[in-house]
Amino acid sequence: MAKVLLISVLLVFMSWCGTHGNEGAFSFHMDDVIRIVEDLERLNPELEILDAVELLRSAGHYDSAYLRLLLGDGMRGDHKPAPSELSQDQTHFISSLLNHKVSGAREEGVVLTPDGTSVAVAPLLIGIEAGLKRKRIALEKVDVLYAASLAKHLALSFVGHHRRQNSERLGPDGCWDDVKTPRVFTLMGDPSPVTDALINGELDGVILGDQLSKEGKKPPVLSTLLKRYYQYGAEEAAGSSPGLQSRFRRRNFAALVSMPVLQKQTVKSFILYRELSSLLPLKDIEGIVREGLQDFQKRYLDCPPVIPRCMWGAQQYRGTPTNLTLPLSFLFIHHTYQPAQPCQSFSQCAADMRSMQRFHQEDRGWDDIGYSFVAGSDGYLYEGRGWQWQGAHTRGHNSKGYGVSFIGDFTSVLPDASALALVRDSFTKCAVEGARLVPSFTVHGHRQVVNTSSPGDALYSEITTWKQFKDVQAPGRKPFELEKQNKSAFSFHMDDVIRIVEDLERLNPELEILDAVELLRSAGHYDSAYLRHLLGDGTRSDRKPAPSELSQDQTHFISSLLNHKVSGAREGGVVLTPDGTSVAVAPLLVGIEAGLKRKMLALESVDVLYAASLAKHLALSFVGHHRRQNSERLGPDGCWDDVKTPRVFTLMGDPSPVTDALINGALDGVILGDQLSKEGKPPVLSALLKRYYQYRVEAAVGSSPGLQSRFRRRNFAALVSMPVLQEQTVKSLILYQELSSLPPLKDIGGIVREGLQDFQQRFLDCPPVIPRCMWGAQPYRGTPTNLTLPLSFLYIHHTHQPAQPCTSFSQCAADMRSMQSFHQEDRGWHDIGYSFVAGSDGYLYEGRGWEWQGAHTKRHNSKGYGVSFIGDFTSVLPDASTLALVRDSFTKCAVQGARLVPDFTVHGHRQVVRGVSCPGDALHSEIRTWKHQGSPGTGKKAL
Structure with a gap:
């Protein structure tokens, strides 16, 4: 009865979706998969993870004789939901999620995850189901976990390539039309039957399935498992070990599965599939699989995961790129210095990449971002000029080697261990195996060949310990000896x-x-x-x-x-x-x-x-x-x-x-x-x-x-x-x-x-304010002009770049230093232009402060304070606490302290300066609801 009731709940839910929504309510993001699962779990609080997976698979009509042999009939209930009871749009959406296919250059049945990679949903869910049933359905011929999720797909692709039915044995990756609302996923090359997204889903399915098959305690509900693995927010991430984080899928799969075991399971899975399909035997299937798995290992286990240019939002190369003559002999290590804060998420790293490309193209006048690749602290490399194009990273040596930069300022601290290993071990192994670096290549710090302090003292000291490091007579600055512990083992932190x-x-x-x-x-x-x-x-x-x-x-x-x-x-x-x-x-x-x-x-x-x-x-x-x-x-x-x-x-x-x-x-x-x-x-x-x-x-x-x-x-x-x-x-x-x-x-x-x-x-x-000396401000250049208080206006800005809101002191302080440097060095101003800057960490940051005239709103700098929110708020808003910090606390404090008149007026930057979109459409729409908002003015109107 419980199962019948459960199916009824699912049917009611699907029917509701059919009348109240359509496929347009969903984009192909892991968010939407989890949203459906959470709705199911809310409707039935007793819904166990296996029930949820089976219900989704049944509703999506994802079934075959091969899967029934491995996993049973796919349903532990009394009957399956009838398609006639689902709306046409809902049925189509679920089916499109669970039935992976490639049509021309378009791949379907895949979703974008928060780490910036794409995952096929069907093998992910099948892996979870197989793991949960692994002990109950123990077949002599195969391990159901590998056979159901990965091995058969690999075998069929290897055989197809052998028979020349598909030109490619593995891959490729692809890109979404829009990372915020992804709907169309386009492949970046000739497709094989096992694309990168299908491989990602299968690796995730095996990792999660293996974990579930070994857990003694009751497993979490499906939505919690997916949130933890794909790192949704601090609450979910806290339950994840590195073995249960999608960003480490390659290294964790490699640690979990040996190649001999995978080869054995791939061969057995193909034989089982062939028997069920009444296909003729194939000679030398073991040789075909062995050769294919060598390619699989090099591509997915030895090489690091790379976020392609189209995924981080790169602008086009300006001009015609110069191709490198491979293999190269050198690897040059850099740090970005600015951004100074290591990025730990796809959204933050992608924003940093766009910021650096803009700086290199607009301010430096280069054709593109200078680096070959950039290492984030989120588990991924980011493609700059890539494997083929000559970079602009190491003057006089750009044609001789790759330039790889770590995002962050590594003068006194190191990148985290996983980011170092990504470059030191995975990148170099991949480059040598792919004939992009010679086996005898050497590693150099940027400072060894150019007069610079890059890659920072701490990182330079680290790379001197790498196997391929070579010391040369350097024109650059010698590394400072890292400070040893002094007479006190403690600092006041x-x-x-x-x-x-x-x-x-x-x-x-x-x-x-x-x-x-x-x-x-x-x-x-x-x-x-x-x-x-x-x-x-x-x-x-x-x-x-x-x-x-x-x-x-x-x-x-x-x-x-x-x-x-x-x-x-x-x-x-x-x-x-x-x-x-x-x-x-x-x-x-x-x-x-x-x-x-x-x-x-x-x-x-x-x-x-x-x-x-x-x-x-x-x-x-x-x-x-x-x-x-x-x-x-x-x-x-x-x-x-x-x-x-x-x-x-x-x-x-x-x-x-x-x-x-x-x-x-x-x-x-x-x-x-x-x-x-x-x-x-x-x-x-x-x-x-x-x-x-x-x-x-x-x-x-x-x-x-x-x-x-x-x-x-x-x-x-x-x-x-x-x-x-x-x-x-x-x-x-x-x-x-x-x-x-x-x-x-x-x-x-x-x-x-x-x-x-x-x-x-x-x-x-009054709001808490981080003073200039705490965020590391450089001195004002010249003599500041004092304001005549109280002022009558408050001008609201967004920084646009940095585009990512900062959520910690270290990140916000680094953003403040970066903006001050840009304003002083590139704009030629005396100081950072803003009076105050609002971070998303709960604090205001002192710019020119209460007393000094700013350089924030042309022709209005003497009339009001300029407060900027760190981030690009064209389409999203600062969080509620950050808005309140300025709207409520700052303004109340300024009026009480006789710095603003009681009837002061708030304006968006665009209202008083022509041709600017600042403070972004979303933020401008928000401030128009504030109590002291002024008239629309002459600037660019909000969309």
Whole structure:
């Protein structure tokens, strides 16, 4: 009955699609495959993965005698859905997905995946089904996993090539008409029966099927499996090992299947197929298969996967390319330097490729992007001028070798291991086997033959260890010796805090979060009568770690972390976090401890969470300012000497007792402490810190927006009302006075109220801003012109290039440096043109800032601020939080600070400057809905 009900649900769903949609509702993207599966799973929450695959295959009429022998009748239910109950469009779409075919140069039954590669759906689903049935249907002749998904197709193609029925034995790849809404996939050469997309689907089917056949636990639902494998978003990616990521399909298939096994299975599959089809025996089938598999191995396992020009959106070569005379003798290694941030997704890498090609063609005046190939950190090489065309990468040597560049600035860090292996091992092996490089080729860094620092000191040091590297007398700059660890093994980065915690947790796997915090506080001698009154004696352990058990450096480092102080312009006890902000460690850890003890130490006078982490600090600063002991009530922010190895943090103004870093640490402590006070069993401390400060995909997936440091201001504002904070601040000061035997202070309520108004405006109403010194700005060239405030206008821009929104401090900072370099070097301007720039990482980045006149809106630079969103927003919008950062926080802050008049007007760049499409059609349409939007103006209208 359950199966009958399940089929009925499917029929209702398909019937609904037939009346409410048509094939036009779908493009040929993996998104749409998953969308159908998710709808099925929502309609039937009990739908197991095997049921889902069988239902899709049955609905798409994908069946044969060969598959029935291997997998059974393809349906575990009582009947199959009748085609008459499906709409014609829906039936056609499902059938087109599950019935792969090539018609002329067009390939059907394939979809585009998020990693930029194309996959045939039928062998993918068949591989999953075969893996799930592998143990149940154990045939003597063949392994159903290989026979159903890969081996038969290879055998028939090899035999067809042998009989000259198909000129090509394998391939080719192809390109989509549109990567955003793909509908037509066109092959880039003469087709064989097994195209690259069919091979991709079969490799994925074997990898996933093999994994499912070995899992003991209940497998995930189909949509989850596909999302994890094809890396949809952080949540799904977190469940994936490298063996379950599509971008590594080639290396993982090679590790899974030996050539002798694949040869044996391919021969047996062909014999089985021949028997079922009553075909005559074929002589030397083993020789035909062996020869074909040699080609298969070279093409798909030895060679790296390459994203072709048509897939990353290359513009045409200008002029006539010069063909190389192969094989070549040299491989020249570069880094792009700009883009400085390694790209980790197809969309980001493709955008970087387009940006570099534009720069090389428009600014350099070259015919095309200069490199032969470019290595992303997403698992793929990107085709530049390719195997045949001479590049423009290594002056005086372009005809002699290939130029391969790694996307990123590798002066002080290395590309990840998989990107290095892609070039060092796969690219070179493929080039030699394909007679494109001579077997005795040599590897050189760009700097060895041209006067340049490329490929960066770290990467150059790495390639000197490669087997084919050859040292030559170089005109270029010699590599700097990489800095060795100095007298301190630690820099003041959150990495090092987490590293200490992880060491503690490794030494004691049972170490709970409260124990860890208490141990750190005790080891750092961070204690006072005030804290003891609020939190107890600071340790639940039988003993405190004795300083003698720690090295002198370790004891000093922990103490410096946990005892915040300001000496002159230098602030100690703070660390740099991955989001580019700085945090005082003591109030962070005390907030966590207070949250964990909040229920068991419920004091009548105060809430221990606020009193321990934030309220007392605010109160003392407000009182000090009232008594004129400190000229500033709050702040300032500061900058590190080096964001890669931060050691000295210098304040950017006169200090108050509560600097921005102290506030950040206190806000984080309150947010995390409040969360922990409401949870069941909390995570270990290192996991909590990684999630909150967004370390890597795996750690970030456990984080809600309320547990991400980049949203600390808005989340604190949502958590704590000003009346509550005022009450707790007053009570904390009174408690501190009593414990310290200080005389009472008149009008403490008024002093705190006035101080909190300043606090709210500065830290809750205003957006967080990354200052120039933190993103690595070069000095202003000349003398800046000061603005006359308040201004009347806000001009909205998009950068267009960089085209990809930046989602991390490192990426956004690199984009800022790239834009400043372009504006200063290519445009000849004094500085980056914008007043502020909005990243998609939760922060504004200071350009010319509040006081200096910008170069953003011709003839209007003195009248308003120019704020640009990083990205190309012609057809898509910045995310909602980024829009709110400018629309709500920036404008509120500017009006409150008397930098914009209250009745200011917002304009898109195109409204006041003729002939520009900025800020992009989508973003311009969005800002026209904003409260302060001005009249349409004279620029290019939104489409």
